[in-house]
Amino acid sequence: MTPLLTVRDLQAFYGQSHVLHGVNLDVQQGEVVSLIGRNGAGKTTTLKRIMGVLPPPRGHNGGSVTLDGQDITRLNSNAVARRGVAWVPEERAILGNLSVRENLELPPLRPGGWDLNRAYDAFPVLRERAHHPGTKLSGGEQQMLAMLRVLRGAPRLLLLDEPSEGLAPVIVQAIGRMLDDLKAQGLAIVLVEQNLSFAARLADRHYVMVDGRIVDEVPREQVRERRRDLLHHLSV
Numbered sequence: 001m002t003p004l005l006t007v008r009d010l011q012a013f014y015g016q017s018h019v020l021h022g023v024n025l026d027v028q029q030g031e032v033v034s035l036i037g038r039n040g041a042g043k044t045t046t047l048k049r050i051m052g053v054l055p056p057p058r059g060h061n062g063g064s065v066t067l068d069g070q071d072i073t074r075l076n077s078n079a080v081a082r083r084g085v086a087w088v089p090e091e092r093a094i095l096g097n098l099s100v101r102e103n104l105e106l107p108p109l110r111p112g113g114w115d116l117n118r119a120y121d122a123f124p125v126l127r128e129r130a131h132h133p134g135t136k137l138s139g140g141e142q143q144m145l146a147m148l149r150v151l152r153g154a155p156r157l158l159l160l161d162e163p164s165e166g167l168a169p170v171i172v173q174a175i176g177r178m179l180d181d182l183k184a185q186g187l188a189i190v191l192v193e194q195n196l197s198f199a200a201r202l203a204d205r206h207y208v209m210v211d212g213r214i215v216d217e218v219p220r221e222q223v224r225e226r227r228r229d230l231l232h233h234l235s236v
C-alpha cells in the first residue's frame, strides 16, 4: 500500500547553517508516528519542510515529500493544507485580538470537518469562553483551540508540534483522549514530543532524531524494552 506520507532525503538550511541532513520517514494511512529528539535536533524544521512553510533549499537537492504518491515538495503551505495536511505549531498561533469563536471559525469548514458545535462538545470550556479574546485562554485551552481549529478543514494528516508542552497533567490527559479518538477515526498523525509517556500512549512507531537525521526507529512493541534508549534522546 502507498504510504500516506513519504519523506526522502530531506535537507534544510537556515542561511549557511545546514540543519536537516537527509531525513527519511513514512507515515501509513491512519498511523500515528512520533518524532522524538532533543531541542535543536530538527523536528520542527522537518514539519515545516513537510508543510511547505520552509521552502526547499535553492541550488541543492532538498529531498522530497510525497503525499498519497503525489509530489508536494514544492507546494506552499496553503496548497499543502488544501491537500489535507494540517499543522499545529508549537506556538499554537492563536490570534489574541480575536475571540475564541472567531479563532475557531477562521479556516473554511470542509465536508467532514468539525463545525463549531462539534468543537465545543469536544472541549466545552471553549463554549463558555466563546466571546473571550484568545489571549485570555490558558495554555491548555489555546492548545485545544489550535487543534480544534485545524479539524474544521477535515485533514487526513495532522502535524502536531509538542502539544503537551508546558501543560498541566489534567489537560495533557484531555488532549491525549482527543487524539485517541482522532486516531480511532483513522486520522494519521506526526507527533513531535519530548514527553515520552504521552507519545508512547499514542504512537505506533517512534522516530528518533539527532542532529538533523533519523538515527533510530522503535515500534510500539519495543518501547518498554528500549525506553532507556528513547529517554536518552530527550532533553528532559
Ligand code: ATP
Pocket: 014, 017, 019, 037, 038, 039, 040, 041, 042, 043, 044, 045, 046
Ligand atoms: P525545538 O524543540 O527546540 O524546536 P527542534 O528539534 O524542533 O527543537 P528545530 O527547531 O527544527 O529543532 O531546529 C533545528 C536547528 O535549526 C537548531 O539548531 C536551531 O537552532 C536552528 N534553527 C531553527 N530555526 C531557525 C531559524 N529561523 N533561523 C536559524 N536557525 C534556526
